[in-house]
Structures are given as C-alpha cells and as structure tokens.
Amino acid sequence: MGTLKPALPELTARTRPAAAAAAKAGRGRPRRARWHLAAWVALLPMLLTVVFAYLGTMLWTARVSLSNSRTFPSSDFAGLTQYVRLFHNDRWLVSLQHIVLYGACFIVACLVIGMLLAIFIDQRVAGEGVLRTVFLYPYAMSFVATGLVWQWILNPELGAQALLHRIGFTHARIDWIVDQDSVVYTIVIATVWQASGLVMALLLAGLRGIDDELWKAARLDGIPRWRVYVSIVIPMLGPSISTAFVLLFVMVVKLYDAVVAMTQGGPGTASEVPAKFIMDYLFGRANIGLASAASVVMLMTVLAILAPFFYARSRNAVRKDV
Amino acid sequence: MSTLGASSPEQSAQPVQATLMSPRRGGAPRRRTRFSPARAGVYGFLLIAALFFLLPLYVMLVTSVKPMAEIRLGNLLAWPTQVTLRPWVDAWQAACTGLDCNGIRVGFWNSVRIVVPSTVLSIAVGAVNGYALSFWRPRGAGLLFGVLLLGAFIPYQVMIYPMVRVLASVHLFSSLPGIVAIHAIFGMPVMTLLFRNYYAGIPVELFKAARIDGGGFWRIFLQLMLPMSLPIIVVATIMQVTNIWNDYLLGLVFAGTQNLPMTVQLNNIINTTTGERLYNVNMAATILTSLVPLAVYFVSGRWFVRGIAQGAVKG
Numbered sequence: 221m222g223t224l225k226p227a228l229p230e231l232t233a234r235t236r237p238a239a240a241a242a243a244k245a246g247r248g249r250p251r252r253a254r255w256h257l258a259a260w261v262a263l264l265p266m267l268l269t270v271v272f273a274y275l276g277t278m279l280w281t282a283r284v285s286l287s288n289s290r291t292f293p294s295s296d297f298a299g300l301t302q303y304v305r306l307f308h309n310d311r312w313l314v315s316l317q318h319i320v321l322y323g324a325c326f327i328v329a330c331l332v333i334g335m336l337l338a339i340f341i342d343q344r345v346a347g348e349g350v351l352r353t354v355f356l357y358p359y360a361m362s363f364v365a366t367g368l369v370w371q372w373i374l375n376p377e378l379g380a381q382a383l384l385h386r387i388g389f390t391h392a393r394i395d396w397i398v399d400q401d402s403v404v405y406t407i408v409i410a411t412v413w414q415a416s417g418l419v420m421a422l423l424l425a426g427l428r429g430i431d432d433e434l435w436k437a438a439r440l441d442g443i444p445r446w447r448v449y450v451s452i453v454i455p456m457l458g459p460s461i462s463t464a465f466v467l468l469f470v471m472v473v474k475l476y477d478a479v480v481a482m483t484q485g486g487p488g489t490a491s492e493v494p495a496k497f498i499m500d501y502l503f504g505r506a507n508i509g510l511a512s513a514a515s516v517v518m519l520m521t522v523l524a525i526l527a528p529f530f531y532a533r534s535r536n537a538v539r540k541d542v
Numbered sequence: 543m544s545t546l547g548a549s550s551p552e553q554s555a556q557p558v559q560a561t562l563m564s565p566r567r568g569g570a571p572r573r574r575t576r577f578s579p580a581r582a583g584v585y586g587f588l589l590i591a592a593l594f595f596l597l598p599l600y601v602m603l604v605t606s607v608k609p610m611a612e613i614r615l616g617n618l619l620a621w622p623t624q625v626t627l628r629p630w631v632d633a634w635q636a637a638c639t640g641l642d643c644n645g646i647r648v649g650f651w652n653s654v655r656i657v658v659p660s661t662v663l664s665i666a667v668g669a670v671n672g673y674a675l676s677f678w679r680p681r682g683a684g685l686l687f688g689v690l691l692l693g694a695f696i697p698y699q700v701m702i703y704p705m706v707r708v709l710a711s712v713h714l715f716s717s718l719p720g721i722v723a724i725h726a727i728f729g730m731p732v733m734t735l736l737f738r739n740y741y742a743g744i745p746v747e748l749f750k751a752a753r754i755d756g757g758g759f760w761r762i763f764l765q766l767m768l769p770m771s772l773p774i775i776v777v778a779t780i781m782q783v784t785n786i787w788n789d790y791l792l793g794l795v796f797a798g799t800q801n802l803p804m805t806v807q808l809n810n811i812i813n814t815t816t817g818e819r820l821y822n823v824n825m826a827a828t829i830l831t832s833l834v835p836l837a838v839y840f841v842s843g844r845w846f847v848r849g850i851a852q853g854a855v856k857g
Binding site: 256258259260262263265266267269270272273274277278280281284333337341343345356358359360361362364365366368369370373375377378380382383385413418421425473474476477481484495498499502503508511512514515516522523526 | 592683847
C-alpha cells in the first residue's frame with residue numbers, strides 16, 4: 221500500500237499503535253479528506269441524478285398514482301382508486317394481454333433464432349465476418365425505421381401480399397397488419413428482425429469462450445455434435461443467455477416506438493401496449509393519476525421479474541469469489 | 543468429463559490432427575470438413591437467414607428509387623425499370639410534416655445538434671464517475687452506483703412526467719439544453735458502468751504512483767487516465783451516437799417542436815401525412831434516417847459489438 225509522502229514525518233512522530241490505527245482508518249488527515257471531497261464533488265451529478273431523476277421521480281409518480289390527478293397533479297389522497305380504475309379499463313387490460321403475448325413470442329423467437337445463428341456461424345463457415353455483419357446490422361437501426369420498413373413490406377395493397385397475388389397465389393393472405401388477431405405478430409416479426417442479431421452476437425461470444433478441450437473430449441467419446449450442444453454447450457452458455465434475456469425483457473417493457481411507427485396501436489386497439497397506454501394518458505388524454513398508476517404497475521412487474529435474475533447472479537458471483 | 547478408454551483408435555487420432563489444423567481460436571469443430579450434406583445444411587440455413595435479414599434493406603433501397611407508377615404495380619421485389627433519384631431529393635428537402643414542407647433535413651440537423659453535445663456530455667460524466675468509483679472509492683459511492691444501475695431498468699414512463707415538470711420549472715423543457723440534459727441523465731448508468739469497468743482493468747499501482755507524485759483528483763484524471771481511455775471512449779461514442787440518434791420517445795417528449803429529432807420527424811412524415819402516400823419518398827426518408835447509425839456500424843464493426851458486450855454486462 222503506498223503511503224503518502226507528506227504523511228510520513230507525522231507517522232514517525234506518533235506512537236506505533238496510534239499510527240497504525242490512523243493509517244487503517246485512513247481519515248482524519250486533512251489532505252486525504254480534501255481528496256475525498258474532490259471525488260464527491262465529481263460525483264455530484266451522479267448523486268443528483270440518482271436522488272432526483274431516479275428515486276425522486278419514482279416517489280413522485282407513486283404519490284400521484286394515489287391521488288385523483290387528471291390534467292394537473294393534485295395532492296389529495298384517493299387510496300387505490302386509480303389502480304381499481306386501471307384494472308377496470310378495457311384498453312389497459314387489452315394492452316396487458318398484448319404485451320404478454322408479444323413478450324413471449326419476441327423473447328423465445330429472438331433466443332431461438334439468435335442461438336441457431338450463433339451455432340451455425342460457429343461451424344467455421346466461410347465468410348463469417350460478412351454473415352455477422354448482415355445479422356447484426358438491423359440492430360443499428362432505430363425501432364421507428366424498423367417499424368416503417370415492415371409496415372411497407374406488409375402493406376396489404378402493395379406489399380408482400382400484392383407480390384404473391386401477382387405471381388399466381390391469388391388466395392394468399394399477408395394482411396396481418398390490418399387484421400385484429402394477427403397484428404401483434406407483425407410487430408414480433410419486425411422487432412425479432414431487429415434484435416435477434418444482438419442475441420447472436422452475445423451467444424457467439426459465449427461460444428467462443430468454451431474450451432476446445434470440451435470438443436476434443438466429446439469427439440473422443442463419439443458423442444454427436446448436436447448432442448454436445450444440447451446437453452453441454454447450451455447449459456454452459458447460461459450466463460450469456462440470461463444476459464440476453466434481461467436485455468430482451470427490457471426491450472419488451474419499453475416497446476413503444478415500433479408500435480407507434482408500425483400500427484399506431486391499431487387496427488382499433490388490437491396492438492395497444494402498456495408503454496403506449498401510459499404515454500397516451502399522460503399527454504393525450506390528460507389523466508395523470510391513471511397513467512401514474514399504470515407506470516407503477518409496470519415498474520413493479522419489471523422489478524418482480526428481474527430481481528430473481530440479479531439475485532441468482534450475485535449469488536453466483538459470491539460463490540465464485542469463495 | 544471424457545472417458546478416454548472408451549474411445550476407438552480412429553477417433554483418438556482426430557484431435558491431434560484437429561489441433562494442428564486449427565489456425566484460430568474458438569469455433570466448435572476443429573477439423574477441416576469436406577463437402578457433406580450436413581455442411582450444405584449449415585450453409586443453406588445461413589444463406590436463407592442472410593436473405594431474410596437483407597430483404598428489408600433491399601426493399602427499402604429498391605422502393606426508394608422507383609417512380610410511384612412502378613410502385614403501384616405491386617411488385618415489391620422487382621428491380622426498378624426506371625431508376626430515379628427524385629424521391630431522395632424530395633425526402634431530403636421537400637417532404638411534408640403537416641404544413642411544413644422542408645424535408646427530413648430539418649430533423650437531420652436537429653438530431654446532429656442533439657447528438658453531439660449529448661454524446662460529449664454523457665461520456666464526460668461517465669468517465670469522471672467511473673474514475674472516481676474505481677480509484678477514489680469515496681464512502682457510500684458504491685451504494686450510489688448500485689442504485690444508479692438499477693435506474694437503468696426503470697421504465698422511462700415512470701420518470702417522464704415528473705421530469706417534464708422539473709425541467710419546465712427551470713425553463714429547460716422543450717429546449718435543446720433540456721433534451722441534452724435528459725440524454726446525459728438516462729445515459730449515465732451505462733456510461734458509468736462502461737468506464738468503471740475499464741478503469742478497474744488499469745493497475746492501481748499506476749494511480750498510487752501518481753498520488754505519491756502529488757497528483758490531485760482532476761490532474762490524475764486529465765493527464766493520466768483520460769489519455770489512457772481512448773479505446774473505451776471510442777466504444778462509448780459509438781454506443782451513444784447510435785442510441786441517441788435512434789431515440790424516439792425522449793426526443794418526442796423533451797425536445798420541443800423546434801428541435802424534433804430525425805426519428806420523430808420521420809414518423810410524422812410517414813404516419814400523419816394526409817393525401818397520397820409517396821412510398822418511394824417514405825423509404826428514402828427512412829434510409830436517410832438510418833444512415834448515420836448504419837454508417838457508424840459498418841465503419842466501426844467489431845467496436846460496435848464490443849460496446850454491446852460491455853454495455854450488456856449490467857449488474
């Protein structure tokens with residue numbers, strides 16, 4: 221441990237135990253204290269952000285969700301009225317159904333496609349760099365652009381459906397984007413196209429971290445390659461998969477831009493989602509109390525689903541340290 | 543894990559050959575494979591997947607250079623018989639948002655004005671935070687950092703409305719400084735994490751030597767750490783430019799009508815315009831909006847992936 225030069229004379233002047241105690245505590249010396257002050261001054265923006273932007277806004281929103289606020293926040297106390305109202309609101313309930321359906325399809329599709337792409341690229345194929353670039357480029361595009369491109373491709377009059385009709389499949393139907401029952405799946409297609417490259421990149425990095433010895437051992441034992449993947453490699457990729465899951469889950473909760481660009485929540489309310497519900501009630505319909513209640517529900521859901529992941533991860537980290 | 547005794551002689555010969563023939567690290571099978579049905583399957587799958595991923599890009603490009611008459615034929619994938627750059631010119635300088643027909647260039651320059659200061663500010667804050675957290679470790683800062691990281695998972699919707707009111711109270715709502723501050727605040731968790739992890743890899747002895755030589759907080763940061771941070775600054779720049787350019791929600795709420803970013807304007811042009819839909823102009827505008835992040839991606843390549851990998855290790 222590097223002792224501070226200016227402190228040395230002071231140390232020798234003191235009795236040993238006192239000096240040791242002072243050095244151990246590391247405080248009480250003006251110089252050191254000033255340095256800490258500088259560090260805290262530097263961290264002031266972070267402190268302000270955490271206290272006001274994160275914790276403060278959360279508490280404010282939680283408080284407003286317990287009031288009768290409409291256009292402007294009011295300070296009355298209405299108990300859980302807004303929550304009761306929220307869960308009697310058809311549009312909210314429909315939004316919840318959509319996001320659960322969307323989330324399940326999106327996460328499973330991204331993980332499966334991303335995993336397949338990563339495994340197939342890992343077979344020492346030619347042109348690996350090109351393939352990786354191709355699979356990941358949609359991730360560089362915004363959800364808005366993604367939504368607009370797929371809106372055009374799925375356009376029932378001039379898009380893929382028209383093309384199929386032209387080449388003879390006159391009964392083919394790709395009018396999902398204007399169909400109440402399947403519009404959610406069109407958003408799944410667009411966003412899976414955008415995000416599965418991310419999963420591929422994460423899992424490929426994980427695959428590259430697997431020891432060659434494993435493959436040699438498996439070959440010696442004559443285990444088929446697919447079996448090695450299913451029984452050994454994929455379980456070993458657990459941490460990468462859970463990272464990918466967390467990222468995808470956050471995307472699901474935040475789903476807003478793609479819906480706005482692609483369907484505006486329609487046809488009717490067939491592709492409404494919670495994030496859009498909250499935005500509409502905050503700014504369009506001026507019902508802040510209800511929107512706040514909805515965002516608190518959203519926050520609780522996120523915490524409830526992510527908490528076990530972080531708990532498991534921190535436990536693993538501790539176990540590794542020991 | 544392996545039971546060596548159980549393997550036959552032919553099989554045990556393979557790994558030796560394989561190790562000799564593996565020029566690069568990683569990758570599952572080690573030996574050079576000759577053509578086989580399985581191999582064809584691998585390439586077939588990858589080829590089809592690549593076509594699926596490239597399809598929207600192709601459709602965008604082809605549509606954007608067709609005249610409307612050709613688009614109305616309903617042949618999405620056809621190569622244009624008559625290539626025209628007119629839609630691109632229109633998209634750039636004449637596309638209408640409501641009554642305002644100045645093209646997507648308005649949003650482009652707004653986005654530039656937002657992205658540049660936001661990126662610089664968020665990286666500066668992230669670097670200082672990471673440096674203070676890694677080397678100075680003031681009491682209580684670890685806890686603060688933990689809360690900050692959790693903040694990365696709070697849905698924006700929880701924070702947006704109170705933020706609007708706070709910014710309005712200091713007259714920064716609907717202004718350029720306002721949206722820049724918002725991007726710095728929401729980018730802080732990932733930026734801080736990125737720099738903290740990077741500085742954690744720098745030997746602490748270096749820092750201690752600088753302290754013994756009498757360096758103060760800012761001097762060590764500016765003269766020692768910052769020059770060593772170039773690789774992570776590049777990664778952070780790539781991340782922030784891409785993220786902020788692609789942002790829609792924050793720009794929509796906080797930027798104000800005078801500073802709407804390109805993504806918001808693009809959506810307005812395509813989704814709120816009445817009258818005939820000019821699909822070629824729309825697609826040209828969509829490509830123009832995606833051009834900056836795509837250029838960043840194609841130029842930076844592995845650095846982009848590195849950013850994903852490092853930003854992803856949250857928690």
